[in-house]
Amino acid sequence: MGSGLVALSVLRQIHRFRRPWSHRVLIGAGLLTAGLGLLTARGSWPSRDLLWTILAPIGSLPALVAVVSAAATLSWWTDQRLGRLGRASLSEGAHVAAAAATAGNFLDLSLLTGVLEVHRWRRVGRVTSGAFPLGRWRSLARADLRRLFRTPGALPLWSGLALVPYAAAGLAPTWAxxxxxxxxxxxxxxxAAGLRTINRSPALRRALGGSDSGLRAVHLTVPSSGALVWCLGTAPATWQSGPWLWxxxxxxxxxxxxxxxxxxxxTTT
Incomplete structure (x- = not known):
């Protein structure tokens, strides 16, 4: 299955699959495989019995043959079409890989998030503009909230991470x-896209006026509210360890x- 996922990734990179949902299928298959492996390796005996009860009717040998055959077919198909993988397609995400390596070396995730943020905004395209309410701070807060809803994938990832504490509580309650x-x-x-933008641009802070602390405070409203709602939603996962851990x-x-x-x-010297 791993070789099949690699083959699908290469086929998408050479634009063989033009469907917008193909990358979601890859991510979903990878997460499902990792989840089943984690459940089998670290889960309790009842969870393993439940997993075996679900998968047993499929049959181990036919399922194995189907997976191996599909992976082999995709690998052969990819090998036949590698000639279409041009230099432009091959180096399309090189800047993201370089930013990830640099962020890992310096232990600074902002180096990677900045590159990913620019990459996401290039795919947004045209949006509908609207008026802001009266009042300086209300306008800035509304702009930050509008930026959040226009950022691709921000809210789905924010809500999807809420499954992590519940998964940890089921597999390893001590680490929940x-x-x-x-x-x-x-x-x-x-x-916190607005907070990062304000902090990285002194020219933007001078154009907006006011103190730096005030601008940072108003752009901290959305992350603080989101953190409070997120932790309240995941509070049942750690309630046994302490009711105030959230x-x-x-x-x-x-x-x-x-x-x-x-x-x-x-800075480097």
Missing amino acids: PLAQLLAACAATSRL FVAAVGAVAVTYRLATRPPR
């Missing part, structure tokens, strides 16, 4: 609070997001 905290930081960071996760997520978005850029 830590999983909630880390997932809360990742989810809240998805809502509040600690919310405060920690906001603090980490603010620090990552407002810290000065790294």
Whole structure:
């Protein structure tokens, strides 16, 4: 199945599949495979019995033959069409890979999120403009909220990360609070595009006027609200360990997001 996923990825890269949902199928198949493997390896005996009950009617040998045959067919089909993989298609995502490597070396995720944010906004295209309400701070808050709804994939990922604490609570309850905290930081960071934009552009701050602390405070409203709602929604996952752990996760997520978005850029000598 892994070789089949690689083959599908290559076929999409050479534009063999032009359907917009093909990459979602790849991601869904990969997550489903990882989830079933994790459930089989780390799950309790009742969960393994339930998984076997669901998969047993399919038959192990026919399923194995079908998966191996599909992977082999896709691999052969990809090998026949590798000649269509041009240099432009091959290097299309090279800047993302370089940014990911640099972010890993410096332990600074902002280096990667900035590149991904520019890449996402290039795919947005044209949007419908609208008027802002009266009042300086209300207008800035509304603009930040509108930016959130126009950012592709921000809200789906923010809500999808809520499954992480529940999965950790079912597989390893001891690590559920830590999983909630880390997932809360990742989810809240998805809502801080406005805060990152304000901090990275001194010219934009001068054009908007006011103090830097005031601009950062108004652009922290959306991430703080999102962190509070997210942690309230995942509170049942850690309720047995402590009823107030969701509040600690919310405060920690906001603090980490603010620090990552407002810290000065790294300089080398």
